[in-house]
Amino acid sequence: MPEKIIDARGKKFGGETPLICTPLVGKTRDRVLAEAVSVVAKRPDVIEWRVDYFDAIGDTASVLDVARGLRAAVGDLPIIFTRRSTREGGEPIGIGEEEVIRLYDAVAASRLVDFIDYEMGNEPEHVRRVRERTRAHGARLILSYHNFGYTPGRDFLVQRFLEAERLGADVAKVAVMPRDRMDVLTLLAATAEADGKGRIPLISMAMGPLGSVTRMVGGLFGSSLSFAVGEAASAPGQIPIADLAAVYDIIRRARGGK
Numbered sequence: 001m002p003e004k005i006i007d008a009r010g011k012k013f014g015g016e017t018p019l020i021c022t023p024l025v026g027k028t029r030d031r032v033l034a035e036a037v038s039v040v041a042k043r044p045d046v047i048e049w050r051v052d053y054f055d056a057i058g059d060t061a062s063v064l065d066v067a068r069g070l071r072a073a074v075g076d077l078p079i080i081f082t083r084r085s086t087r088e089g090g091e092p093i094g095i096g097e098e099e100v101i102r103l104y105d106a107v108a109a110s111r112l113v114d115f116i117d118y119e120m121g122n123e124p125e126h127v128r129r130v131r132e133r134t135r136a137h138g139a140r141l142i143l144s145y146h147n148f149g150y151t152p153g154r155d156f157l158v159q160r161f162l163e164a165e166r167l168g169a170d171v172a173k174v175a176v177m178p179r180d181r182m183d184v185l186t187l188l189a190a191t192a193e194a195d196g197k198g199r200i201p202l203i204s205m206a207m208g209p210l211g212s213v214t215r216m217v218g219g220l221f222g223s224s225l226s227f228a229v230g231e232a233a234s235a236p237g238q239i240p241i242a243d244l245a246a247v248y249d250i251i252r253r254a255r256g257g258k
Contacts, residue, residue, distance in 0.1 A: 014201035022230035039230030088146035143169035151183035161194035195222025
């Protein structure tokens with residue numbers, strides 16, 4: 001099987017060590033950019049802008065203005081642009097799905113961001129349009145599935161990863177909430193199985209304190225990226241950047257890497 005690696009500005013999704021991504025959750029332009037400056041000093045590999053936290057999400061010009069400032073602040077780090085829906089753990093926003101898709105189109109067209117994240121559970125026609133527009137503008141698409149209530153069975157989770165690929169994703173993401181230790185193992189086993197069957201990089205995690213171990217060892221099971229706290233967490237169980245980097249260093253050396 002060929003290596004499933006995506007190179008984004010020199011950062012490799014699917015490489016031997018997972019990338020560390022830090023979310024930005026500021027409500028205003030100044031907060032987003034201040035967060036970015038603070039976080040970049042901690043040396044993450046990737047930045048995610050959670051635009052559902054942004055007060056002016058309904059004003060495309062304002063969003064593009066922040067995206068320009070963000071690109072200047074983070075230099076050559078890859079940026080993931082995400083509107084997380086309330087259905088999958090995001091913040092309430094004042095615009096509908098049509099406006100979200102138009103916003104994604106405008107942001108992808110600006111070429112200021114590298115990845116767009118969209119939930120695969122959205123209307124099939126919406127998923128198809130987001131796929132079409134990101135491809136037209138050279139942005140990569142992360143199709144994601146989040147379950148903040150519980151952890152579905154292994155077969156269901158494997159199918160979510162493979163469904164993302166079938167729908168045209170460049171990266172598939174699955175995040176679940178474990179209720180016990182076996183749920184954590186279910187998530188890791190599903191990731192390993194999907195990694196063996198699929199042809200695109202995967203991102204997976206179990207959330208909350210119980211699932212925090214998956215953010216540390218997920219790379220051993222096929223997850224290519226983990227989210228870490230820069231200034232503020234965007235989901236329960238995220239670990240500070242420096243702590244996660246130290247764990248990855250230990251694992252890399254234990255496996256004979258440099």
